[in-house]
Amino acid sequence: MEEARRGFVSWTEERLRLGAIREFLRHKTVPVHRYSFVYYFGGITLFLFIVQVITGILLLLYYRPSADAAYESVQFIMSKVRFGWLIRSIHSWSANLMVGWVFVHMFSTFFYRAYRRPRELTWVSGALMLFLTLAFAFTGYLLPWNKLAFFATKVGTELAGDVPLVGKYILLLLRGGEDITEATLSRFFGIHVAILPALATVILGIHLALVQVHGMSRPISVRAEREIPFYPNFLLRDLAVWVLVLALLATLATLYPWPLGEKADPLAPAPPGIRPEWYFLFMFQTLKLLPSRILLLEGEEIGILAFLLGGLVLLLVPFLDVWAQREQASRWVTAVGVLAIVYLVVMTVLGLALPAI
Amino acid sequence: MRVSKSIGGSRRSSFLAVHLSLLIATFPLPGMAQQESCVTCHQALEGRLSAPVKEMEADVHAKRGLGCSGCHGGDPTRIGMDAMDPRAGYLGAPKPAEVPAFCGRCHSDPAYMRRYNPRMPTDQLAEYKTSVHGQRLARGDTKVATCTSCHGVHPVRAVTDPRSPVYATNIPETCGRCHADPAYMKGYEIPTDQLSKYKQSVHGEALLQQGNRLAPACNGCHGNHGAVPPGVESIANVCAQCHSATRDLFVKSPHKVPFDKLGLPECSTCHGNHEVARPTDEMIGTGPQAFCTRCHEPGSKGLAAAQAMRASLEALKSRLGEAQALVSQAANAGVEMSDARLTLQEAQTRLIQARNVIHSFSPKQVESVTAEGLKFAEKGVAAGKAGLAEVRFRRRGLSIALVILVGTAILLFLKVREMERQRMGPHP
Numbered sequence: 001m002e003e004a005r006r007g008f009v010s011w012t013e014e015r016l017r018l019g020a021i022r023e024f025l026r027h028k029t030v031p032v033h034r035y036s037f038v039y040y041f042g043g044i045t046l047f048l049f050i051v052q053v054i055t056g057i058l059l060l061l062y063y064r065p066s067a068d069a070a071y072e073s074v075q076f077i078m079s080k081v082r083f084g085w086l087i088r089s090i091h092s093w094s095a096n097l098m099v100g101w102v103f104v105h106m107f108s109t110f111f112y113r114a115y116r117r118p119r120e121l122t123w124v125s126g127a128l129m130l131f132l133t134l135a136f137a138f139t140g141y142l143l144p145w146n147k148l149a150f151f152a153t154k155v156g157t158e159l160a161g162d163v164p165l166v167g168k169y170i171l172l173l174l175r176g177g178e179d180i181t182e183a184t185l186s187r188f189f190g191i192h193v194a195i196l197p198a199l200a201t202v203i204l205g206i207h208l209a210l211v212q213v214h215g216m217s218r219p220i221s222v223r224a225e226r227e228i229p230f231y232p233n234f235l236l237r238d239l240a241v242w243v244l245v246l247a248l249l250a251t252l253a254t255l256y257p258w259p260l261g262e263k264a265d266p267l268a269p270a271p272p273g274i275r276p277e278w279y280f281l282f283m284f285q286t287l288k289l290l291p292s293r294i295l296l297l298e299g300e301e302i303g304i305l306a307f308l309l310g311g312l313v314l315l316l317v318p319f320l321d322v323w324a325q326r327e328q329a330s331r332w333v334t335a336v337g338v339l340a341i342v343y344l345v346v347m348t349v350l351g352l353a354l355p356a357i
Numbered sequence: 358m359r360v361s362k363s364i365g366g367s368r369r370s371s372f373l374a375v376h377l378s379l380l381i382a383t384f385p386l387p388g389m390a391q392q393e394s395c396v397t398c399h400q401a402l403e404g405r406l407s408a409p410v411k412e413m414e415a416d417v418h419a420k421r422g423l424g425c426s427g428c429h430g431g432d433p434t435r436i437g438m439d440a441m442d443p444r445a446g447y448l449g450a451p452k453p454a455e456v457p458a459f460c461g462r463c464h465s466d467p468a469y470m471r472r473y474n475p476r477m478p479t480d481q482l483a484e485y486k487t488s489v490h491g492q493r494l495a496r497g498d499t500k501v502a503t504c505t506s507c508h509g510v511h512p513v514r515a516v517t518d519p520r521s522p523v524y525a526t527n528i529p530e531t532c533g534r535c536h537a538d539p540a541y542m543k544g545y546e547i548p549t550d551q552l553s554k555y556k557q558s559v560h561g562e563a564l565l566q567q568g569n570r571l572a573p574a575c576n577g578c579h580g581n582h583g584a585v586p587p588g589v590e591s592i593a594n595v596c597a598q599c600h601s602a603t604r605d606l607f608v609k610s611p612h613k614v615p616f617d618k619l620g621l622p623e624c625s626t627c628h629g630n631h632e633v634a635r636p637t638d639e640m641i642g643t644g645p646q647a648f649c650t651r652c653h654e655p656g657s658k659g660l661a662a663a664q665a666m667r668a669s670l671e672a673l674k675s676r677l678g679e680a681q682a683l684v685s686q687a688a689n690a691g692v693e694m695s696d697a698r699l700t701l702q703e704a705q706t707r708l709i710q711a712r713n714v715i716h717s718f719s720p721k722q723v724e725s726v727t728a729e730g731l732k733f734a735e736k737g738v739a740a741g742k743a744g745l746a747e748v749r750f751r752r753r754g755l756s757i758a759l760v761i762l763v764g765t766a767i768l769l770f771l772k773v774r775e776m777e778r779q780r781m782g783p784h785p
Contacts, residue, residue: 075695079694079695233780236773237769250755254691
């Protein structure tokens with residue numbers, strides 16, 4: 001028996017080289033200090049992503065991406081499929097928590113300057129994952145083909161149409177025509193379940209590999225009290241947090257099941273109070289507050305250009321923060337981060353509080 | 358010079374303007390349309406003499422290319438007062454008694470009207486002559502309504518124009534201008550509260566508050582140009598224009614013969630006319646608001662039938678209400694109840710049908726409809742109860758899941774702590 005076991009281990013070792021991974025994990029440690037709790041943030045985001053993948057695949061078994069059947073298929077999932085209501089509700093709640101948690105993870109990484117050398121590309125891949133997450137949320141929101149999603153997508157795609165010069169083409173590309181139609185639904189579905197997952201697999205793979213290669217970053221001028229092994233200690237702690245997040249998801253999904261609303265009617269007038277989902281409200285509100293013309297361009301075009309520039313700056317943060325590369329935490333960079341949070345929160349709250357279109 | 362005399366020498370500025378206008382009208386500049394001399398002169402005048410020029414811009418006749426002379430005659434190619442030559446067909450402004458015939462010159466001529474609107478009826482004048490208005494006018498009463506009283510004058514707008522006095526939602530106020538004015542209607546010995554009653558009615562609410570142009574206004578029951586109060590024998594036919602199914606039921610009901618014998622108007626006997634209120638279930642039965650007790654004696658077969666029909670309605674309403682409450686409760690707790698709601702809609706439809714079938718005055722017929730409704734209501738109750746059972750199942754499941762998940766998390770933390778304690782070794 002012992003011989004057979006050894007033979008199996010030797011067989012797999014020769015082919016999979018698991019010993020190298022074991023050796024790597026044996027030496028990998030995680031620093032412990034007063035800010036160690038932020039190390040769980042990335043794991044929580046990853047867990048929510050895994051939940052999205054699993055529940056998304058289950059929903060895919062019943063979902064039908066056509067204007068005639070999309071709403072009814074989600075209704076079927078929620079009323080006839082055993083635990084379908086739970087899967088759909090967890091998918092929706094998890095999507096929202098994931099978007100929120102991606103921001104929390106990004107800002108904690110930002111304030112602790114975790115992007116400094118040699119983790120610049122970890123940050124860049126993380127920023128790309130943020131954009132992908134928003135794209136996942138945007139495309140997924142339309143899929144139930146309900147009234148709110150229909151008109152919110154109309155508003156959302158109009159934002160894309162404001163990109164100077166190419167906005168019109170982006171709008172046509174996103175909608176598959178001038179208006180939100182079944183063509184929009186089917187391409188949003190394709191983007192949501194094929195294109196984005198493919199991109200996310202590559203970028204998330206790179207992100208996670210870089211996290212493993214470089215290990216956890218220690219905030220500038222913070223001394224580690226001690227170090228704990230990544231495997232199994234930190235992994236078990238991570239697992240415990242994941243279990244608690246799952247408990248939170250189950251509670252939200254059961255006590256506050258995500259509503260389906262009314263079926264979209266493209267011929268009906270937009271209901272009052274239509275606005276994009278909360279994670280796009282800051283953009284929506286900013287564009288609303290901008291004057292109609294700034295210099296020679298339209299206000300909304302300037303706004304969209306500013307957002308594109310903001311996205312680029314976000315990607316390049318590790319290369320712009322030259323102080324962090326010298327192991328210095330610049331107060332200016334911190335101030336920019338705080339201002340960004342204040343801006344996001346204020347605009348989101350204004351977007352919720354002020355009357356919509 | 359005739360023009361300047363007619364205007365009066367004291368208005369020097371008008372005088373100059375008229376002459377300048379005449380000059381342009383007579384010798385129009387290239388690209389300028391030839392203007393009728395009526396407009397040229399009248400637009401330079403003041404008050405009621407110039408007002409029609411501006412008002413005609415919105416007139417449906419002007420939009421179809423008819424000018425002043427189209428109605429008033431005369432020769433607009435002539436200049437000044439010469440244009441208003443009776444020998445050139447000038448008619449001037451008609452007196453109120455002359456208005457119907459004045460408008461009828463064209464509107465009663467199918468060949469002429471076809472050129473403008475082939476679908477437009479041309480029997481207005483003939484109808485008008487049969488109306489109470491028309492007959493009184495023929496007898497010399499010039500206070501009655503003529504065409505312009507309702508359609509306006511300068512501008513006359515199309516009936517489809519929401520600003521027209523005869524646009525569907527404006528009709529009650531237009532009729533009410535005379536009929537709701539006690540001083541104006543003095544001497545006619547008819548009530549003047551129709552408009553206020555109509556506004557309170559279910560029809561008035563639909564037309565004036567909800568903007569439903571299919572709801573009847575005054576003309577819906579009284580007719581347009583041939584407006585007359587419907588007689589006892591025609592009231593039911595008037596109502597049946599819309600409520601045909603109800604009328605069919607009534608005609609076959611045991612009420613039809615006695616109503617005819619007693620000379621009672623069918624629908625309005627119970628529902629009233631201008632004040633037709635939204636019907637309630639209290640109208641049937643033996644309660645204080647029930648109409649049945651007005652004619653039927655206590656203990657009579659008629660009242661027993663009324664009571665039975667009311668009981669059928671109440672039984673369905675009660676079960677439907679119960680089902681609706683259960684389904685709403687389950688839906689509010691997050692259970693998908695769209696199928697149950699469809700079932701309840703079926704029950705609701707049967708309730709509406711049963712209320713209509715009341716007009717058969719047959720307890721058996723009413724009960725056959727409410728029995729169908731009750732089947733759907735029962736299904737709704739069952740669906741609601743199943744929904745609430747599902748809510749309890751979900752919450753129980755959540756409780757168990759939370760115990761397992763939180764317990765697992767605690768065990769994992771304890772395990773990690775134990776591992777770290779062992780790794781760090783005993784404290785010195």
